[in-house]
Structures are given as structure tokens and as C-alpha cells.
Amino acid sequence: MRIAFVHRRGGDDEAVLGQAAALGRAGHDVHLVAADADDLRRTPGYATARRTVTVTTGHGGDPVAALRALRPDVVHVHHVSADPGRSWVADWTGPLVATLHDHHPPCASAGLHRDGRYGGSRGARLPLAWASRGGTADDPLLRRADRLIVLSETSRARYTRAGVAPERLALVPHFVPDGTRGAMRPEPVWVYAGRLAQEQGITELLRRWPAGQRLDVFGGGPRERECRAAAPDSVTFRGVVEHAGLVRRLGRYQGLVLPGRFDDGLPLVYSEALAAGLPVLAFDGSPTARTVRAEGTGTVASWDASLPAALRAASLVFPTLRAHCRARYEETYGETQWVTGTERLYAAVVRAGAREFA
Incomplete structure (x- = not known):
């Protein structure tokens, strides 16, 4: 054709x-x-x-x-x-x-x-x-x-x-292309990848992020200074990196955190995470949260609930979801x-x- x-x-x-x-x-x-x-x-x-x-x-x-x-x-x-x-x-x-x-x-x-x-x-x-x-x-x-x-x-x-x-x-x-390099042993670190802007919910997430939990933040944007000021020492800002390199790293993390609060479409990083067998922690009120629930690819937290408790609950269930996430990628994305x-x-x-x- x-x-x-x-x-x-x-x-x-x-x-x-x-x-x-x-x-x-x-x-x-x-x-x-x-x-x-x-x-x-x-x-x-x-x-x-x-x-x-x-x-x-x-x-x-x-x-x-x-x-x-x-x-x-x-x-x-x-x-x-x-x-x-x-x-x-x-x-x-x-x-x-x-x-x-x-x-x-x-x-x-x-x-x-x-x-x-x-x-x-x-x-x-x-x-x-x-x-x-x-x-x-x-x-x-x-x-x-x-x-x-x-x-x-x-x-x-x-x-x-x-x-x-x-x-x-x-x-x-x-x-999304399959950028994985086989199975990886995840480390006890969370990851956020996206724009550092108001609509992504990242500033509010960092204000609530527990000091004992490690988080790598990839990306830049207009709220970067505000994000750095709000984040505890356990958060590491990795900046803007080459896309393919980031995709190859995703499988090393224990979970992807997507705090976006605006009612927009599904970000590509969601599909890229599934390709790496990486479960997703989303937040109520977004299409990502609805997709995570429908596809069983992670957990959904409420902004009104305790974030440390949500992270603890996710860390217990996420290891059991990695194979399912990869299968979902192969079936859909x-x-x-x-x-x-x-x-x-x-x-x-x-x-x-x-x-x-x-």
C-alpha cells in the first residue's frame, strides 16, 4: 500500500x-x-x-x-x-x-x-x-x-x-520501540521522567516526598528551581538525558511515579515503562490512573492519603507485576x-x- x-x-x-x-x-x-x-x-x-x-x-x-x-x-x-x-x-x-x-x-x-x-x-x-x-x-x-x-x-x-x-x-x-536489554535486577529507587512543570504535578509530589525514599528525577522545565527547593535530600535530579539512554535505564528502578493531575492523554513514558517491565504509581484524577487500574499495571494513590503509605504498599506488590507489565506492552503497545x-x-x-x- x-x-x-x-x-x-x-x-x-x-x-x-x-x-x-x-x-x-x-x-x-x-x-x-x-x-x-x-x-x-x-x-x-x-x-x-x-x-x-x-x-x-x-x-x-x-x-x-x-x-x-x-x-x-x-x-x-x-x-x-x-x-x-x-x-x-x-x-x-x-x-x-x-x-x-x-x-x-x-x-x-x-x-x-x-x-x-x-x-x-x-x-x-x-x-x-x-x-x-x-x-x-x-x-x-x-x-x-x-x-x-x-x-x-x-x-x-x-x-x-x-x-x-x-x-x-x-x-x-x-x-514505543522495545528499548530493553533483558531482565534487570531493580534497585530500591523510584523514578520520575517528564517535564518539570505545573501540569505534571511534580512540585506537589516533591513537597510530599518522604525523606527516606530515593527518587531519580529526569527532565527539565520552568518549575525546576521550585522542584529543587521542595525536594528532600533523597531526591536526585538527573537533568535532561538522551531518550534512548533513559529508556534503557527504566528496568533498573522499582517503579515509575506519574503524578500528573491534568486530564490529558497517556504519556509515552507509561508505555516505555511497561516495555521495561516497570510498574507505575499514578494518582487519582488522570487518564494514567484510569489506565493503570484497567490494565493492572501498578497502583493508584490518592492525593488526600499518606504518600509514604502508598509507596510502601506499591513496593510490596510491584515485584509481582513486572512480568504482567511486560506482557501488557507486548499485547498493546x-x-x-x-x-x-x-x-x-x-x-x-x-x-x-x-x-x-x-
Whole structure:
């Protein structure tokens, strides 16, 4: 199958490149049409993806000319800008799916919130707020796509409440590469990996962290100084490290702590932890907590309860969950499962579409 990924540089560059490469390894003819392909060349994973993916630059945010030249069986849209960057989809008559990387229906904040990254001034938000003022009904991509891929049940529920027909939404979580190096003997140390920002709940976690428990913190962000001031001496700040190196280390820990309190999607580090057989301690009120409960991959703590007690309880049960976590990764978050689910979705869209190319 000939597949065209349409993508502009965003918070999920490495995931998009990884997905394109996975489809290439599965025998598909994959083309990445990127508005800023030169920038993508600096993204980790580009060199690997380039072995199986053809990269084309689509100038001006409108990839239709490039797509007409490629004549793909299906177009898969990832990150595109607000109008006019989305308006081109009305001119494309072939089968089209889109991954909703943002966890919210169109709004000013959603466009600036990807993978835990927040930014932008009020002035920067105004164009996006204007472009998305009509909500899902007026969003060209949401209106045009044959199927919309969501990454979590939370995202599916939110888009359904916003007016997207449930039958148009397909749950296909991101896969993560298997970066493990076999079984590891865990040490009595907890780990947090993520942005040091308010929405991650990390500052509040560190204020409550018991002095007798070791915790390694990976990442940086605007609350780093506040986090360091709040943390006891048993917390070690490891800074920002190379991603693959962090993934290889995860299996050495006794548990991943994810204190995020905002109602966003499932972070990739959750899947990476499962790949390493690492159970997760999540906190009430987040999609991660709901997923941990549903998948049996750790424990969920309440912010109102004793954190030392929650850590003690988790440390007793987590050793018994490591094999289950690894199995869950293989069943749900591995490359083979993602490729199979995506191929099935593409085939359904192509069969149902039967549109002529413009």
C-alpha cells in the first residue's frame, strides 16, 4: 500500500517518524510530506526512518500538489497548523485519516499543548483561537477525515462529547520501540521522567516526598528551581538525558511515579515503562490512573492519603507485576500491534471510500 504521512514539525516528531518507519518495515511504500522537512532532519530517529521512508517538502502548508504527484492509497495526517493549514483537506478526494495528537477538541490551549509541552504568549494564542472558534463542527480536518485516530479512551470520550460521531473515532495508541536489554535486577529507587512543570504535578509530589525514599528525577522545565527547593535530600535530579539512554535505564528502578493531575492523554513514558517491565504509581484524577487500574499495571494513590503509605504498599506488590507489565506492552503497545491495527484501519477506509483522485 502507498501511504502518505502529512506532518509539520510538532511535539510528536519522533513518534511520527517511528510510525512511518514501522510501516516501511512492514513492506508499505511510505512517503512523508513535511512542511519543514529540513527541521525534521535534526529530529532523533530521522536517520532510521529515512531508510524506509521518502521525505518530500510540501511548501506553504498545502501538500495537495505533492499528494497528487504521489497518488497514495491513503493519506494519514498528523500535525498541521490551523487554517489555512487545514483547509487543503477539502481539496483532497482520496481516503484520509488523521491522528489527533492533541488531547482536546480544537481550542486555543489545545493547540499549544502537546506531550506535556506548554508555551506561547496571549498574542501567539489569538490566531489559533480565531481559527478554532467554531469548535469541531468548523474544523476542516475533523469534518473531512474518513476516520480519526485517538490515543486514549479519555481523548475518545472528549471528542465524542464535543460532537464527533463515535463511529468515526478509532483508538490506536502510539507504540514505543522495545528499548530493553533483558531482565534487570531493580534497585530500591523510584523514578520520575517528564517535564518539570505545573501540569505534571511534580512540585506537589516533591513537597510530599518522604525523606527516606530515593527518587531519580529526569527532565527539565520552568518549575525546576521550585522542584529543587521542595525536594528532600533523597531526591536526585538527573537533568535532561538522551531518550534512548533513559529508556534503557527504566528496568533498573522499582517503579515509575506519574503524578500528573491534568486530564490529558497517556504519556509515552507509561508505555516505555511497561516495555521495561516497570510498574507505575499514578494518582487519582488522570487518564494514567484510569489506565493503570484497567490494565493492572501498578497502583493508584490518592492525593488526600499518606504518600509514604502508598509507596510502601506499591513496593510490596510491584515485584509481582513486572512480568504482567511486560506482557501488557507486548499485547498493546508494541510495534507489531500498532502496525496491525493501522493496516486494518487503512484497509477499511480504502474499501469504504472508493473516491476518485482529484
